[in-house]
Amino acid sequence: MAIGGCAVLLGVPARAERVWPVIDLPAHAQSWSLGDALEVGGVPMRIRGFLSDRPRDEVARSLRQGLGRPMVESRVGDKLILGRADGGFYLTVQLESVAGGTRAWVAVSDLESAARYRERAQSHAQAWLQRLPADSRILSQTASRDGQRLSSQLVYSNGAGAALNGRALTALMQEDGLQLQHEAAADAAPHVAPDGRVMWFKGAGKEATAVIGRLPDGRASVVLNTVTALEAMP
Template identity: 30%
Template structure:
């Protein structure tokens, strides 16, 4: 099984978002099954990203793996772990492995680091839930005409975080006004003046009894990009 898709290299946080594209590439119609376990290199440091993560409504298990071994050795390890039915693509210096396994879709992005170590970003997505995620309600009012690029939710102990990334054609102030109204409905209000305020960028913090939020707005070439991060404490 081979693949010819190509992705640009991106910083670590953006590579997490890029993983949301892979569950849509290969889906399985097999019966429900337990989450598969992915064996990482023995000498690696494992950094789970959230206890419970949903990316665009899809339940995922994501981990960052750092190994002192060369990239070729780490690549060989995951190829052996995943077996024969795995797609392998190159993107710059990175290798991307992808595999459909039962109700799940597994991806591993392996990248050499400047210090000689190797980073592997692993993701296991629930394909069955992905087929049901398209009709889920967003539960948040966005400015009219907005396109939602990503919706990532994570649970870490008592804390729940959610990040929405969207674009639209509205001005910065209109976005601020409408998104502030949506946050006010959740009990979150501006925490002082904007942290940054210019013709092409605006950053506003919010707070309240239910938690806190930060809104980053950037405008260029007639388009506004909005990144809204919400943090709340579970009861």
């Protein structure tokens, strides 16, 4: 599995009862984390990136020792991928040579929880559809947690116009405790379709931004981003 910087910005809070395996990084690595917990395609994940001033083959030798056996190795273009199953988890390391050394992404995927929580995710999507305008289709639904901030994104489409979607979204946000603060039409938001709009909402401990546009097939698209302070959640 290849890991990309954009592809992994998706997720939900980790399940605290699970004990996650840890991949030991080389001592010389400069690492960073992409949030406390992520979810990609319904699979809970923990992902770290790191840079090393050592050559890729040297870094790979160190990581092979830490991962243990049995291990799967593959190459995707100029990237080296190391992988190993560990109980209900799967460990993946992607390495590539860069100027001055090696860049890597290290991921731990909770496959067991992914299967267990798939039904819950489907139920959550159905709950959204019951609140959205008729003919709505959910295109993607993601979330990530970083410290005490929970960020979520909902992308959906329907055959309604921008005005109807705006009114429906305002009512929906009010039900969730957020009030419309500001709204800008397309002429003030150049990246939005001619009949689109951008809306900003705010509530106690949370805020949201919605971009209403139009897809090539003529259907309206809505991208709703919400940020909630976890201490404000019931």
